[in-house]
Amino acid sequence: MKVFTAVVQGVSATLLAALAAGALAQQDYPSRPVRIIVPFPPGGSTDPMARLVAAKLSERWNNATIVVDNRPGGNTIIGTSIVARAAPDGYTMGYCGASFFGTATLIPDIPYNAVTDFVGVTAIAKSHVVLVVHPTMPVKTLKELVALAKSKPGEINFGTSGIGTSTHLYAELFQQLTGTKLLHVPYKGSGPVTNDLLAGRVNMSFQISITQIPNINAGRLRPLAVSGDKRLKALPDVPTFEEAGVPKFGLEGWTCLSAPKGTPLNIRTKVASTWAEVVKTPEMEALMEKQGMEAMAAPPDETTRMIKASVEEYGKVIKDANIVFKR
Numbered sequence: 001m002k003v004f005t006a007v008v009q010g011v012s013a014t015l016l017a018a019l020a021a022g023a024l025a026q027q028d029y030p031s032r033p034v035r036i037i038v039p040f041p042p043g044g045s046t047d048p049m050a051r052l053v054a055a056k057l058s059e060r061w062n063n064a065t066i067v068v069d070n071r072p073g074g075n076t077i078i079g080t081s082i083v084a085r086a087a088p089d090g091y092t093m094g095y096c097g098a099s100f101f102g103t104a105t106l107i108p109d110i111p112y113n114a115v116t117d118f119v120g121v122t123a124i125a126k127s128h129v130v131l132v133v134h135p136t137m138p139v140k141t142l143k144e145l146v147a148l149a150k151s152k153p154g155e156i157n158f159g160t161s162g163i164g165t166s167t168h169l170y171a172e173l174f175q176q177l178t179g180t181k182l183l184h185v186p187y188k189g190s191g192p193v194t195n196d197l198l199a200g201r202v203n204m205s206f207q208i209s210i211t212q213i214p215n216i217n218a219g220r221l222r223p224l225a226v227s228g229d230k231r232l233k234a235l236p237d238v239p240t241f242e243e244a245g246v247p248k249f250g251l252e253g254w255t256c257l258s259a260p261k262g263t264p265l266n267i268r269t270k271v272a273s274t275w276a277e278v279v280k281t282p283e284m285e286a287l288m289e290k291q292g293m294e295a296m297a298a299p300p301d302e303t304t305r306m307i308k309a310s311v312e313e314y315g316k317v318i319k320d321a322n323i324v325f326k327r
Contacts, residue, residue: 029090029267033065036257037094039079041072045127045190045211049255050095052287053124056278057271068095075107075164075325076100084112088262090271093121097255098310099166105315106164106325115311120303121257122272123296125288129170129227129253130238132212133204134197135219142224142244145204149180157183159193159202164325166253167193169314170206170227172321177246197221208253209235209292226292227253234292251313254296256303268300 034057038050047070054066071079079094086092104114112118131142139145149156160168163186175182185202187193190211196202198220213234215221225244226232241249257275259268278284279295288295298306 029270030061030064030066032091033067034090035067035069035092037079037083037092038068038070039072039076039094039096039100040070041189042070043191045208046095046097046255049125049293053095053257053275056284057274060274060277075162077107077110080104081111083258084117084260086260088260088264090259090263090267093257093259093271094118095124095255095257097127097166098253098306099169099251099314101307101310101314105311106318106323108325115308117261118258118307119261119263119268120298120300120305120307121259121263121268122275122300123298123303123306124255124257124275126228126294126296127253127255128209128232128292128294129166129206129251130209130212130216130235130292131174131204131206131224131226131241132197132216132221133224134200134202135222136200137203137222139224140222142239142241142246145224146178146180146245149178149182153181154183156203157185159185159187159197159205161190161193162186162188164318164323166208166251167206168323169317169321170251172323173249173251173317174206174246176317176320177248213292225249227251232292233289251317252310254306256298256306258303258307265300272297272299272303 036050036054038047040046051068054068058064058066071082083092083094101114104110133139133145139148158171160171171182193202193205197205198215209226209232212221216223216235223235223238225241226235226238227249228240231238231240257271276297279297284295
């Protein structure tokens with residue numbers, strides 16, 4: 001009995017010491033600069049949000065240094081590999097979206113596993129997709145577009161940011177749901193496709209709403225539908241896909257912070273808790289609404305589950321569309 005009691009006391013002491021060390025680590029974090037890796041170039045749709053996150057976290061952590069490090073290239077492989085290989089200490093995180101985790105299954109010989117090599121930190125924001133057409137297109141509604149596409153299979157083109165990107169997968173899902181056949185015109189990034197869309201060289205495109213609201217409001221593009229279960233406050237006159245006649249357009253666009261596997265839960269929880277405080281502020285809510293987005297906050301475990309679900313959802317669209325990645 002004395003031996004057993006001694007063992008229990010020893011284990012209890014060890015556990016308490018570990019818990020105390022974890023609490024202290026959370027309290028002291030961050031004690032040096034934190035790096036957020038963005039696997040896209042500066043100025044894209046992802047970069048501004050990552051910088052906003054860094055600024056808001058810094059404000060609540062006594063102006064701690066948080067660096068946004070853009071590492072584009074290789075279809076996000078370069079930047080994401082840096083996160084996967086980083087020390088799991090909470091000082092390197094990745095800013096990425098739902099589609100990234102799904103499209104990771106598309107790339108052969110990828111040097112990491114999108115599910116097992118990362119853990120969730122917190123969800124950041126939900127983005128919505130808007131289907132836009134050039135004003136010269138003879139359609140005013142989604143039903144008219146579907147009818148036109150069915151009458152001219154393979155003739156109406158859609159521009160995307162590249163093979164396997166979210167803008168590509170949304171278009172593939174649309175074709176699967178409507179029984180239409182469109183011509184894919186892939187570009188290298190959102191900037192070039194927007195330029196050709198505005199010039200009328202591209203008929204239509206599925207775009208993240210935040211990137212096209214100014215063009216829509218200026219009349220340079222015509223919106224036909226938005227994703228989600230309700231209309232966007234930033235685009236109140238644009239129906240949802242379900243309202244417009246295409247139900248089950250369910251791919252969700254969202255962004256999150258992830259970290260290398262093994263990153264302590266208590267540190268990830270501190271980041272998530274801090275971000276949850278930020279999204280409750282009227283300032284953040286108003287900012288998100290203006291940009292056609294919804295602020296999100298989720299604990300680490302829930303964020304990890306969201307990552308796994310996205311791999312399955314986007315992976316299914318890729319498989320059903322028989323998309324093949326080409327380097």
